[in-house]
Amino acid sequence: MALLHARCQTRGMADSPSPAPRGNRSTTPISEAFRDFIQAGWSTPAPTTPESFAHAPVVAIRRDRVSSHFPGTTLVIPAGGVKVRSNDTDYPYRAHTAFSYLTGWGSGATPGSILLATPEGDSHRWEIFILPPAPRTSDEFYANPALGEFWTGRRPGLDDVGTWLGLDAHDLAHWAPDTLDVASLALIADADEALTRVIRARQESVDPDSDARLAQVISELRLVKDEYETSELRDAVAATHRGFQDIVDALPQAMAHPRGERIIEGVFHQRARLDGNEVGYGTIAASGSHACILHWVTNDGPVTAGDLLLVDAGVERDSLYTADITRTLPVSGTFTKRQREVYEAVLEAADAAFQVVKPGAIFKDIHAAALAVIARRVSQWGFLPVDVDTALSPEGQHHRRYMIHGTSHHLGLDVHDCAQARREMYLEGELRAGMVFTIEPGLYFQPDDETVPPEWRGIGVRIEDNILVTPSGAENLSAGIPRKPEEIEAWVAGSTQR
Ligand code: GLY
Ligand code: MN
Numbered sequence: 078m079a080l081l082h083a084r085c086q087t088r089g090m091a092d093s094p095s096p097a098p099r100g101n102r103s104t105t106p107i108s109e110a111f112r113d114f115i116q117a118g119w120s121t122p123a124p125t126t127p128e129s130f131a132h133a134p135v136v137a138i139r140r141d142r143v144s145s146h147f148p149g150t151t152l153v154i155p156a157g158g159v160k161v162r163s164n165d166t167d168y169p170y171r172a173h174t175a176f177s178y179l180t181g182w183g184s185g186a187t188p189g190s191i192l193l194a195t196p197e198g199d200s201h202r203w204e205i206f207i208l209p210p211a212p213r214t215s216d217e218f219y220a221n222p223a224l225g226e227f228w229t230g231r232r233p234g235l236d237d238v239g240t241w242l243g244l245d246a247h248d249l250a251h252w253a254p255d256t257l258d259v260a261s262l263a264l265i266a267d268a269d270e271a272l273t274r275v276i277r278a279r280q281e282s283v284d285p286d287s288d289a290r291l292a293q294v295i296s297e298l299r300l301v302k303d304e305y306e307t308s309e310l311r312d313a314v315a316a317t318h319r320g321f322q323d324i325v326d327a328l329p330q331a332m333a334h335p336r337g338e339r340i341i342e343g344v345f346h347q348r349a350r351l352d353g354n355e356v357g358y359g360t361i362a363a364s365g366s367h368a369c370i371l372h373w374v375t376n377d378g379p380v381t382a383g384d385l386l387l388v389d390a391g392v393e394r395d396s397l398y399t400a401d402i403t404r405t406l407p408v409s410g411t412f413t414k415r416q417r418e419v420y421e422a423v424l425e426a427a428d429a430a431f432q433v434v435k436p437g438a439i440f441k442d443i444h445a446a447a448l449a450v451i452a453r454r455v456s457q458w459g460f461l462p463v464d465v466d467t468a469l470s471p472e473g474q475h476h477r478r479y480m481i482h483g484t485s486h487h488l489g490l491d492v493h494d495c496a497q498a499r500r501e502m503y504l505e506g507e508l509r510a511g512m513v514f515t516i517e518p519g520l521y522f523q524p525d526d527e528t529v530p531p532e533w534r535g536i537g538v539r540i541e542d543n544i545l546v547t548p549s550g551a552e553n554l555s556a557g558i559p560r561k562p563e564e565i566e567a568w569v570a571g572s573t574q575r
C-alpha cells in the first residue's frame with residue numbers, strides 16, 4: 078500500500094530525489110470532484126491540552142550550559158530527516174542525539190525539526206521549527222504519503238510541541254537560513270546533510286573548529302547524567318531485565334528451532350517494542366562458537382544443548398536512553414567445568430573493574446583492572462608465550478588476543494555515548510558522580526585458535542553491566558540480572574525444567 082508522490086524536504090534534506098515514477102502504481106485521483114469531496118466533511122479535531130514535559134526544566138539547564146560555551150555564536154541543531162531504506166520505504170525515524178538531548182524530545186520527534194539558538198545579550202534565545210500538521214483542506218493531508226496525516230497519523234502542532242518542550246515553536250515554513258549570522262555560527266553538521274549544504278553555501282570561509290567544538294561540548298556535557306537521565310537509564314535496565322527473562326523463558330522454544338538465535342532476538346525485540354521504543358542497537362544472540370564473533374548480529378544459528386548462549390541486548394526507552402547488557406547462559410542449565418572456569422575468570426575481571434569505580438578514579442584504569450585479571454588467568458592456563466608481566470607491558474599485550482575489545486564505554490542516549498568527548502575527558506578523564514558506563518570484560522577462544530587446547534576452542538563469554546558512579550563509589554544498575562554462575566544455572570534451570 079503506497080502512493081507515488083513527490084516527497085519534500087522533511088524526508089531528510091539529505092535524501093537524493095527518487096527516480097521518476099513509471100506509472101506502474103496507483104495514483105491519487107486528481108479530479109476537482111474528488112478534491113472537493115475528500116477535503117470536506119471532516120469533523121473539527123478535538124483541541125489538545127498539552128502539558129509541559131516533566132523533564133523540560135532540566136533540559137533547559139542543558140541548553141543554558143551549551144549557551145555559556147558559545148557567547149555571540151548562532152547554534153543550529155537539526156533533528157535530521159527520515160532516511161530511505163530502499164525505494165519508497167524508510168528506516169524507523171530517530172532524531173539526532175544532540176537534538177534529543179537539547180530538546181528532551183525522544184521517539185515522537187517530528188522529522189526535519191530544527192533547534193535554533195540566536196545570541197541575545199550574554200545568552201541565547203532558543204526556538205524550535207517543526208512541520209505542523211497539514212489541514213484537511215490541503216492536498217498534503219491525503220496525497221503525501223511521507224507527510225500527510227492520512228498516511229502517517231496525527232502529528233503534534235506548534236502549541237503541543239511548544240508546551241511540551243518549553244520552547245517557542247514555529248512552522249518550518251518560516252525557517253529562513255538566509256537570515257542567519259553565518260559569520261559566527263556552529264552547526265551539528267552530520268544531522269541533516271542538505272541543511273548543512275544550504276548553510277555552507279552561505280559561509281564564505283567555514284571555521285571547521287566551531288562545528289566540531291559544538292559537537293564536543295555537547296558530548297562532554299552528556300558525560301555526567303542528570304537525575305532524569307539516570308532515572309531513564311534505570312528504567313531501560315529494568316525493561317532489559319524483563320527482556321532477558323523472556324529469553325530464558327524462550328530457551329526451550331529456541332532449542333527446538335533450527336534458527337533458535339532468531340527466537341532469542343525476536344522475543345527480546347518484542348519486549349523492547351512493548352516496554353520501550355526499540356532495541357538500542359542490534360541484538361547479539363550468539364550460541365556456541367558464534368559467541369566468539371564480537372558483533373554477531375546475523376543470529377541465524379541453532380541454540381544447542383551443552384553450548385553457551387551469549388546475549389548482548391538493550392531496551393531503548395521512548396526517551397531514547399538505552400541499556401547495554403550481556404549475559405552468557407548455559408543453554409541446558411549447567412556450565413561444563415571448562416565453561417565455568419572461563420565464566421568465573423570473566424566474572425573476576427568484571428568485579429575487579431567494578432572495585433576501581435569511584436569519583437576521582439581514571440576511566441581507563443577500569444579497563445586495566447579487568448585486563449590484569451584476564452592476563453593472569455590466560456597465563457595460568459598456559460596460553461601466553463611470555464610471562465604475565467611481559468604480556469601486561471605496552472610492548473607485550475599478548476593476552477589481548479583473547480579479549481580484543483575495550484572494557485567500558487559511556488552509556489546514555491547513544492549506546493556508545495559521548496563519542497565526541499576529548500580523550501582527556503573520557504579515556505583519561507576522572508570519574509564523576511552521575512557518569513554511567515558499561516563494564517564488559519570477555520574471553521573468546523576462537524574455534525580455529527591453535528594457541529589453546531581443542532577443548533577450549535569455541536568458548537566465548539562476556540558479562541556486561543551498566544554502572545552508575547555515585548558520590549561515594551558505584552552502583553551496578555544491572556546487578557539484579559543474575560550474573561554469578563550458580564544464580565545463572567538456577568535461572569536457566571527454572572525455565573528449561575518447566
Ligand atoms: N553492544 C555493544 C557493546 O557492548 O558495546
Ligand atoms: Mn553490549
Ligand code: MN
Binds near residue numbers: 401486515517541
Ligand atoms: Mn557495551
